[in-house]
Amino acid sequence: MSRYLTPSKIGLLALISLYAENVVPTIASIPVLSFVVAHLLPAASLGNWDRHSSSEQTFIVSIENFQKATITHGSGIPGRTLWDLFLKKLWEINSLDALHVFFDSLTLLVQKTREELQGEVEYGGLQEQHQASFSRTSLFGTFVRRVQLEFTRLSLHDEVLLWKSFVTYREPTLPMWRRRNPSAGNTSYDTNLIGGQFGSSQKIVDLLYGDLGDENQKEASVSTADMERLLEFQVDQMQRTGNRIPDVMRRNYHDMVETGVAVPSLSHYVKFLDSWKAGDYPSSFDSLHRYFDYTMQNRDRTFYQYALLNLAILQADFGCYSEAIAAMHETIATARENKDMSCLNYSLSWLYHFGKAHPKEIGDIQNSGVLGTEKEALAFLKAKAKETSMWSILSTCLLSEARLGLANGESMSVAFENVTRASHLNVVKNIANAVGSQTSMQASLFSRLGITDKFWQPCLWERKLKLAQKGRYGDALRVMDEVGQDTLRTLKNQQYWIAFNGLLRLQNKLHRNDLVAAKHFLSQLQANPPPTPIIAFAIAVQEINLQIRRQDYSKAMQLLEEQSTKAYSEEADIMQQVKLLTLKARIFDKAGIAQKGFSVALRAAGLAYKARILPALWEAIGAVCRVLISLKEFEAASKLLESIMPQVLECEDCELAAECFLCLADGHMGMAGLAKSEPLKRKEQMTKALECIDRSFDGFSRVDDVKGQCEMMAKKATIMHLNGDLVLANDCAAKYLDIERVAREETSS
Secondary structure: OOOOOOHHHHHHHHHHHHHHOOOOOHHHHHHHHHHHHHOOOOHHHOOHHHHHHHHHOOOOOOHHHHHHHHOOOEOOOOOOEHHHHHHHHHHOOOOHHHHHHHHHHHHHHEOOOHHHHHHHHHOOOOOOOOOOOEOOOOHHHHHHHHHHHHHHHOOHHHHHHHHHHHHHHHHHHHHHHHHHOOOOOOOOOOHHHOOOOOOOOHHHHHHHHOOOOOHHHHHHHOOHHHHHHHHHHHHHHHHHHOOOOOHHHHHHHHHHHHOOOOOOOHHHHHHHHHHHHHOOHHHHHHHHHHHHHHHHHOOOHHHHHHHHHHHHHHHHHOOOHHHHHHHHHHHHHHHHHHOOHHHHHHHHHHHHHHHHHOOOOOHHHHHHOOOOOHHHHHHHHHHHHHHOOOHHHHHHHHHHHHHHHHHOOOOHHHHHHHHHHHHHHHHHOOOHHHHHHHHHHHHHHHHHHOOHHHHOOOOHHHHHHHHHHOOOHHHHHHHHHOOOHHHHOOHHHHHHHHHHHHHHHHHHHHHOOOHHHHHHHHHHHHHOOOOOHHHHHHHHHHHHHHHHHOOOHHHHHHHHHHHHHHHHHOOOOHHHHHHHHHHHHHHHHHOOOHHHHHHHHHHHHHHHHHHOOHHHHHHHHHHHHHHHHHOOOHHHHHHHHHHHHHHHHHOOOHHHHHHHHHHHHHHHHHHHHHOOOOHHHHHHHHHHHHHHHHHHHHHHHHOOOHHHHHHHHHHHHHHHHHHOOHHHHHHHHHHHHHHHHHHHHHHHO
């Protein structure tokens, strides 16, 4: 088994020698050199110019790959393509002795040292070279020198194995070689079998090459270096994208292992990453220990802090927060001891973001002052990231600074500035793994401003949320179903998908007034820990909405107070605080004591206005108007609502628009009740109320809100009855009953 040499590397050497012989035309130089370089350099070190090709390479260059790279290019010899010359170069190696001659001739491809030149001058003068030579330290020069060294280290058995593997590797090109050389026969692979001293006896052929078709010949087709290159590429891809090993790459890996090649220790790290993303905690923990135990046996203690870092991240992903914090403390201490600034900066950055996601677990660290305040921590991380050129951490810090500003209700312009700076950094430094966070942050900014056409396209969650707000539950579910299976093979992505899908169905069941099914979906969502605090808050809000639908207002208020205490103790996002205040005012209104929520609604409106969270501001103003209506301030409530209705409609939130139109209809009906002595004004207000009821009914219909639709039909029937139009009143009552009947049938089915 070879550590480095394979038949495909002999093909690369043949292509390099053709380039050195100046038979490659200028127009074909860049494609040929790109092909060779892409299979010599590690995949992670390739630039953007070849990122696409590197992601599709097979790491074992087949003869078809050589044909595809050379057959379309001409050569310096008229009537011959590079593919023809390449075949000639391969078939000139027609014996084991010719293979030795080929490797010996590689010396001419490398520039001579000063001692070799002086020796030639002393013993007969300089020899004239008819081909180009490469610098000894260049990529091609280093490759040629290493190949010669590895060939001299081969034992006789390995040389024969390499030769037979090369014969098998080259065999598919025999029909194409015969087109240019009709004299080539079935035994042209060895010149000793063509009229030589051994003749062409079939017994000799069977004795020497009878095992060419055996599986044992695969052993020399893969080297240990190829396996290491494959694993390094896979680690780079998994760390950059966060996905598991693709099925195609997994099959290639198993095929290479079956050849008998020595498996490097890096395979344990690949298994650790794959098991980690799959949610297999025992396997990932075992593979991580196997990999770093191997490095410790080799006295490579520089990896110790990275072992602790991976262990901390693994423990955190599987909910072992105390163990994760302890491992991260040791990581920071070890990185400081070894003066590894990259590991230290990454560890501090991870600790900061872990604290934002799990504030309870990080309380002791914050009290000890390891990171200082949040702004101080971000300033420190940004400074260190600039010093060490860790652009990924710098981009993450800029986005975290924008997120912190939004959570505290600070200036939106500063948040946009930080996002723009992060976007510029991602483009200039090609930080692909930060683009998702940047897009999510942009979506959050635009959603808070109520600019729906800017934020809902790039982000899957926001897109699904927007479709649900428009009442397009079918389209929203279809968007969720369009997520590829390869993406869902990762545990974290699957957790997000399940949570988003469950929230969507829970909201739909609440609107359909199917409270039994809603409780079932809520129980499923609460059974597993939410992936993020945002999703946990969304589940808590839906639980409160469920109790409101059940008209259990005391239970709803109890849940809301618990959530409020948790939000204030953890210094939650100001948007969550506004949502809780608005919900509290809504509960007071539903319970018939709307005046008690007046100060709460005003506070919610003030916070939303200060933070420029426009959709939440319109919702809070609607809660204020409900209080005004309960105080019989119908005109003030109507004017306030009419002033915000254009902005409410721009948000494209059907439920919010329906609630606002319902409140506006109540205001007009209140003014109609006060205008008993003015028939024309009373009729005008009732007409406006009917128009608002119709608009509200359309909004509730879009989101399938059965209770809202029934309430609108009941109000409309009442107005028709007051107007003396009993026929239309009966029609509205019949439609009310039809809506309830259809909802019951769907619930029972």
